[in-house]
Each structure stands twice: as C-alpha cells, then as structure tokens.
Amino acid sequence: MGVVVATLVLQVALPDDMALRPWWLLPAVSVLLVVALLLVNPGRMTQFSAVERSISLLIVGLVTVVNAWSAASLVYGIASGTTDRAGAVLVTGGIVYWTNIVAFSLWYWEFDRGGPGRRAAGRAEYPDLQFPQMADPDLAHRDWEPSYLDYLYFSFTNAAAFSPTDVMPLRIWAKMTMMLQAVVSLVLAVMVVAWAINNLK
Template sequence: MVATARARRGEARLPSALVVVVAIALYALLPEQLVIGPRLVIPGLEVALLVALVCVNPYRMTRDTPWSRIAALTLVCLIAVANAVALVLLLRQLVTTGSDEAVELLIAAGQVWLTNVIVYGIAYWELDRGGPVARTHLPRVRLPPADFRFPQDEDADAIVEVRIRSSRASDWVPTVVDYLYMSLTNSSAFSPTDTMPLSTRAKVLMGIESTSALFISVLVIAKGVGSLGQ
C-alpha cells in the first residue's frame, strides 16, 4: 500500500525546479569574463528546457517520455558544460589577475562551486535507478541497477527505530534532496561520505565533481592568502 500511494503521487516537482533556477541565476550573474558568449543565451536555453519539463510534470513527477528524458539530460549537460567552462576561465583568472579584482573572483568562485553542487546533484537524481519517475512508479524488481547505495538501503537489520525508515520497511526511495546532500558532501569532503557510488558512471561523476571542487578550494585559499599579504 505504501508503494501504491507513493507511485500515484510521485516526487514533488517544485524542489528540483527551484534548484535548477538557482543554478541558472548563478551562471547569469557571473562576471563577464567567465560567461560564454552573450550573457543571456545559455540561461535562456536552460529556462526554455526547464519550462518544457515543468509542463510535462507541473506538480509531481508522474510522467516520463523519451523526449522528456532527453530534454532533462540535455538541461543537465548544458548547465554542467557552461559551469565547467566558467571553472576553467575562473582558474585562469585566479592565477593571472591581480588583487584589485580578488573579491569579485572569490565571489564568482563561490557561485561556480555552488552551481557544481547543484548540477551534479541533479545529474545523480536524473540517472540513478532510471530517474525520479521510475523510482516511484516501477516495482523494485524492474528498476535499473542502482548507481548509489544509500544508508537506508542497508538498515533493514538495524534496531527498530532505525529499521522503520529503511528501504525494505518503508519502501523508501531517494529524492532530489538526498542527491543534493550527497553532492554537497562530496564537494566538501572531496570523497563519498555516507552514500557510496556503485556504477562506473557514478564513480566517474563523483570523481570529476570532487576534483573540480578541490581545485576551486585550493586556488581560492591561495588567492585569498595572497591578497591578504599585499
């Protein structure tokens, strides 16, 4: 009965839409030297894709079509590529620019880092176990192999008050908040924490995310210390 009720409702659309809007806004507000082409072209394309996806599932994630999956993954790739280019340009600016622009670049580094957290969290959310619609609408035996192992997937034999929240007892499935938290901890600790990658693509994505976060952190600290010393 738990699975039936959850399948009928699906995951709420609003949280994922809001974090994508934040990622789009963060890119649009970057300094001119970190933006590809005209400032609003890439954000405009991202907004168009997001609007189309919201039209398919305006309130809850209950419908999945081949084109909507392509649109969702295209949106993730567009945000990821634009942010990756901004990261490369940021690293060059941090190395070559004087202290007079240090504050602007340090703020931009925060924007790039936060966008990194969001886009990888959304990527994990879209890819794991077939995506948000499949996770709530397909029986577990029909789900694609999991890309990640969450703590709830291992708690079936724990004490009662912990076991009650396990995947087996409550039919729990991860939502966008769980993937964003995983992305945040991966970018902060530069490695997995409580959620382990299982598939090759999950390990590659987490490795790229943690490496880019490490580069940002190291160069931001170096730039900040250098600016204080001048």
C-alpha cells in the first residue's frame, strides 16, 4: 500500500497541463479508499473479502485511469507540438512510466489466482502466472506464495524488456495484459524519452 500512496503523491508533481484536474481529486479520493481498506482489514490478509477486493480494485482503477489520462495528454502534446519543455517532458515521462509499472503490478496482484484473498484462503487451484519458485521445489518452501514485491518486479521487467523474463503468463488475460503494458511502455520510451533527449538544450 505504501508503493501506491507514494505513486499517487508523484501525480501531484505532474505539470498542470499533464495532470487530471482538479489536481487534488485523485489524492483525496485515494486516501479515503486506503483508509477504508485499512479499516476493513487492518492486519495481514488471511481470507477473501468481497468488500476489501472491491475497494482494492477501485483504487487500482483510479490509478490506472489517471495515469492513462496523463500518458495520453503527454503523447498528444508531443504529437501536436504544443509541448516544448524538454525537462517537463522527461519528468512527466518518468512519473507516467513508473506509475504504469505500479498500476499493472496491482492488476497482476489482484487477478493472479483470484487475488490475494483467494490465494491466502487456498481457494485458487491453478496459477495464472508461474514464478520460478513454483516450477522448481528446490528453490523455495513448498508453501511459497508471491508477495506484492514479486508482482512489482515482474511488472518492472515486463515494462523494461517488453517481454516475459523469469515469470511466465499461463492464462490469456495475463498474456493480453502483459502485451498492453509492453505497448504502453514502448510508446512512452520511443515518443517521450527520445523526443525529450533530442530537445534538451
């Protein structure tokens, strides 16, 4: 949850023409949702909760929508020639790129084997994503389960390599989600970073 809060704080640092308006709306709503999530489950998740899952998906959806808006505004600004500040483009591109990684890591976290609640309750039979520890029993304890940081790492490597690395997608939804993330990351890398570096003075 700390990673999500820190990522939402970064959205406040976006230039005015790249941020969702009013600028305080997303942080305010997200803080309320995080507080509600902590009230529903203040400790370690040990069982499935429909209320908690709904709040979690709402937070992920908010982060995704705002980041998509920022990315579209940035790409449109570059394509239309209305954005000419290389420094601002680099900062915005970095924030959008990182937020994209966090948003997709949360989608993977929430949907792999039905989400953290179902994984903790043992209600998920087959994995959607295969981590190396699942393929080789000598690499980890037999009851090993991926933590959020495992999904964050997976999302980062997919965004950087534009392909699977050590974690393999087994379900269609996982493959399509990885493909979408790779496309967004590729567009940001090609259009944003290349343009900004070329225009640095």
